[in-house]
Amino acid sequence: MKRPTLVLLAGVVALLAGCTDTPSVNKGDPLRGETVHKVCLDCHGTELYASPQRKIKTLKSLRSEVARWGDYYSPAFTAQDDEDVVAYLNSAFYKFR
Numbered sequence: 673m674k675r676p677t678l679v680l681l682a683g684v685v686a687l688l689a690g691c692t693d694t695p696s697v698n699k700g701d702p703l704r705g706e707t708v709h710k711v712c713l714d715c716h717g718t719e720l721y722a723s724p725q726r727k728i729k730t731l732k733s734l735r736s737e738v739a740r741w742g743d744y745y746s747p748a749f750t751a752q753d754d755e756d757v758v759a760y761l762n763s764a765f766y767k768f769r
């Protein structure tokens with residue numbers, strides 16, 4: 673009687689774990705984002721983000737720009753990496769609301 677109960681329990685735990693962390697991406701963490709962003713500095717410094725000529729004008733376009741550059745890498749940035757880099761760039765430079 674003991675074993676099937678354990679197996680069932682393990683299944684339920686696995687299912688619950690899967691439900692909680694698979695589809696959702698946590699809110700961006702700017703500190704982690706700053707670290708993740710270091711590889712982006714191969715091509716440009718952060719002055720680009722603070723320039724009066726910067727092209728990104730909305731949070732939406734910042735997200736898609738970060739996702740575009742994140743895909744440039746192999747392996748590509750994960751959704752969480754993108755989210756964290758957006759949080760970092762937005763809190764340090766863009767300051768969109």
Ligand code: HEC
Nearest residue numbers: 711712714715716720721725726727728737738741742757
């Ligand atoms: C291969 C070189 C290269 C790499 C690597 C790169 N970038 Fe860029 N990035 C550019 C160039 C060139 C521009 C300016 C031209 C343009 O807008 O496409 C730019 C522009 C941007 C802009 C727009 C700035 C603005 O407001 O005008 C953002 C945001 C950006 N990059 C983020 C990133 C992030 C985040 C990464 C790392 C995931 C990254 N870049 C990696 C070359 C690069």
